[in-house]
Every structure is written in structure tokens, then in C-alpha cells.
Amino acid sequence: KQEVTQIPAALSVPEGENLVLNCSFTDSAIYNLQWFRQDPGKGLTSLLLIQSSQREQTSGRLNASLDKSSGRSTLYIAASQPGDSATYLCAGNSGNTPLVFGKGTRLSVIA
Amino acid sequence: GAGVSQSPSNKVTEKGKDVELRCDPISGHTALYWYRQSLGQGLEFLIYFQGNSAPDKSGLPSDRFSAERTGGSVSTLTIQRTQQEDSAVYLCASSLLASGAARTGELFFGEGSRLTVL
Numbered sequence: 001k002q003e004v005t006q007i008p009a010a011l012s013v014p015e016g017e018n019l020v021l022n023c024s025f026t027d028s029a030i031y032n033l034q035w036f037r038q039d040p041g042k043g044l045t046s047l048l049l050i051q052s053s054q055r056e057q058t059s060g061r062l063n064a065s066l067d068k069s070s071g072r073s074t075l076y077i078a079a080s081q082p083g084d085s086a087t088y089l090c091a092g093n094s095g096n097t098p099l100v101f102g103k104g105t106r107l108s109v110i111a
Numbered sequence: 112g113a114g115v116s117q118s119p120s121n122k123v124t125e126k127g128k129d130v131e132l133r134c135d136p137i138s139g140h141t142a143l144y145w146y147r148q149s150l151g152q153g154l155e156f157l158i159y160f161q162g163n164s165a166p167d168k169s170g171l172p173s174d175r176f177s178a179e180r181t182g183g184s185v186s187t188l189t190i191q192r193t194q195q196e197d198s199a200v201y202l203c204a205s206s207l208l209a210s211g212a213a214r215t216g217e218l219f220f221g222e223g224s225r226l227t228v229l
Contacts, residue, residue, distance in 0.1 A: 032216075032217075034217065034218060036220075042222060042223075043115075043117075043202060043220040043221050043222040043223050044202065044204075044218075044220040045220075046217055046218065046219060046220075049216075049217040089153075089154070091154075091218075098144055098156045098159045098167065098170075099144075099156075099218060100156070101146075101153045101154040102153060103152070103153040104153065
């Protein structure tokens with residue numbers, strides 16, 4: 001059974017810093033690894049999807065990587081801005097299963 | 112519609128009452144998911160519909176929970192005899208069916224239905 005862990009649970013950085021959010025999973029036979037953003041009281045917004053045959057995806061200031069052998073994914077945010085403050089969730093699925101979510105990292109970017 | 116639509120956005124009910132939550136997925140998406148997010152907890156999978164296949168109900172916490180998907184589109188999650196521990200945000204997501212090993216495509220979520228059971 002897939003389990004997803006995100007460390008740290010919370011992170012506070014000054015504006016302009018580059019940062020990395022970590023996600024680890026137990027089943028290396030992962031098919032999809034998806035990163036989401038959740039603002040308070042809102043639903044989840046998809047940021048990046050890495051499929052089984054891929055190793056990374058990029059969108060603007062965001063870059064997500066997937067290392068199946070080590071069971072890890074990272075989300076890199078360049079030149080962070082106060083508007084990046086949110087909870088970031090990673091989720092993965094293996095086999096014919098729905099996405100399993102981590103508990104998220106709550107990011108605060110201080111102006 | 113342009114995105115996944117859920118209603119109601121907020122529902123307050125008394126313990127013991129039944130509630131229905133509605134999800135309208137993105138047009139053309141064959142897969143539909145219900146998740147639950149309790150305060151301070153991660154997302155908990157409830158049920159998954161994929162095309163005409165039998166739904167995966169493995170995440171439903173009790174027989175008070177049920178869901179339907181009519182015509183391969185709109186879905187309704189029903190909670191009977193609500194309990195205080197049912198209070199949570201219920202999130203719906205949809206995706207296209209992916210080919211090959213991936214089994215499912217990128218998930219898109221609605222804004223959720225916040226349920227409060229008094």
C-alpha cells in the first residue's frame with residue numbers, strides 16, 4: 001500500500017529565496033506523482049504531474065522531479081514570492097489505485 | 112463547465128440527518144473521485160468512478176456513506192444519519208482516463224463542500 005510523507009510540515013522563508021519541498025513514497029512502482037497547491041478554505045490546484053516514464057516537469061518558477069529508485073520527489077520553487085504562501089501537497093498512485101496524498105507542507109513567504 | 116463544480120459549498124446539519132453533496136466534473140472526464148479532508152488531516156480517499164466500470168468503494172468509512180454517478184457525469188455523495196465525526200470538507204476531482212500503465216490522468220479538484228454536523 002502506497003504511503004506518502006512530506007517533510008517539513010511547515011516552512012517559513014524570506015521573499016526571493018529558492019526553496020525545496022520534499023515528498024517521499026513507499027512503493028517505487030509509482031505511476032503518477034502530482035503536486036498540488038491549496039489555499040486556505042479552497043480546493044486543490046494542480047501544479048505539476050510527473051508520469052511514470054518522466055523524471056521532471058517544469059512550469060514557470062516551479063520544477064518537480066521524481067526519483068523512483070529512492071522513493072522521492074521534490075518541488076523546487078525559484079525566487080519565492082508572498083503569493084506562493086499556501087499548503088503544497090504531493091500525491092502518488094501505484095497500480096490501479098487512486099492518488100494517495102501526503103499531509104502537505106505549509107509554506108509562508110515573508111515579504 | 113470549465114472546472115469541477117461542487118454544491119453546496121457549505122452545509123450545516125443536525126446529527127442524524129441525511130445530506131447529499133453534488134459534484135459536476137469537467138466535461139469529457141471519465142474518472143471521478145471523492146476525497147474527504149478533516150481539520151489537520153490529509154486527504155482521505157472515499158470512492159472512485161471510472162467510466163462504466165464498477166466503482167471502487169474501498170475508502171468509504173461506513174455503510175452510511177454511498178455515492179452514485181448518473182449518466183457517467185454528475186455524482187452525488189450521500190451520508191445517512193450524519194455524525195459529528197463526519198464534519199469535514201468533501202472534495203471531488205475528475206480526470207481523463209490515461210492509456211497504458213498510468214491508469215489515470217491529471218486530477219482536477221473542485222472547491223469542496225464543507226459539512227458541519229452539530
